Amino acid sequence: MASGGPEIEQLIQLLARLPGLGPRSARRAVLQLVKKKEQLMIPLSAALDRAVATVRTCEVCGNIDTKSPCSICSDPRRSESGMLIVVEDVADLWALERAGVGLVKYHVLGGVLSPLDGIGPDDISVDALLGRAHEFSEIVLAVNATVEGQTTAHYITDRLGESAPKVTRLAHGVPVGGELDYLDEGTLSQALRARTQI
Numbered sequence: 001m002a003s004g005g006p007e008i009e010q011l012i013q014l015l016a017r018l019p020g021l022g023p024r025s026a027r028r029a030v031l032q033l034v035k036k037k038e039q040l041m042i043p044l045s046a047a048l049d050r051a052v053a054t055v056r057t058c059e060v061c062g063n064i065d066t067k068s069p070c071s072i073c074s075d076p077r078r079s080e081s082g083m084l085i086v087v088e089d090v091a092d093l094w095a096l097e098r099a100g101v102g103l104v105k106y107h108v109l110g111g112v113l114s115p116l117d118g119i120g121p122d123d124i125s126v127d128a129l130l131g132r133a134h135e136f137s138e139i140v141l142a143v144n145a146t147v148e149g150q151t152t153a154h155y156i157t158d159r160l161g162e163s164a165p166k167v168t169r170l171a172h173g174v175p176v177g178g179e180l181d182y183l184d185e186g187t188l189s190q191a192l193r194a195r196t197q198i
């Protein structure tokens with residue numbers, strides 16, 4: 001039941017579509033925006049306008065930035081490591097950057113192979129990846145540890161073929177701060193297989 005005007009209801013409905021926000025959280029967020037019109041609502045509206053006008057997808061790697069090629073692709077220091085990290089989504093790229101993985105470059109696939117959902121090789125950015133792979137000495141497949149993610153990793157490795165640079169993937173195992181007793185059997189057995197010498 002609407003308790004504000006149609007403009008407020010529309011705002012709530014739009015915000016409720018965002019990840020992590022249901023109708024209840026969206027209602028609280030809108031209430032806060034209205035109460036703090038000067039400090040929050042007006043700056044947010046201006047920031048959204050600016051973002052709408054400037055945001056674009058990088059034509060090289062698929063990252064989201066306000067220019068294309070993006071800040072990462074156009075940073076010459078990032079070519080020196082020779083490492084290209086392949087991720088499923090921009091969120092994964094941003095997570096790796098937050099983790100401070102170093103001066104590397106990225107390639108965003110925009111999804112993973114999933115025959116059940118009708119997502120094939122033409123629906124993700126594999127051809128563009130193959131087109132730039134030769135510029136790097138190592139390709140790190142940082143796809144999710146799901147069946148679809150691993151299928152995609154195998155597919156890309158096959159397509160890269162014998163002439164490809166070194167292809168690696170992220171280690172699977174015990175999370176930092178994790179307790180063995182709480183891990184699932186798959187993670188634990190994978191951690192043992194991927195053990196390293198101290």
Ligand code: ZN
Nearest residue numbers: 058061070073
């Ligand atoms: Zn880029």
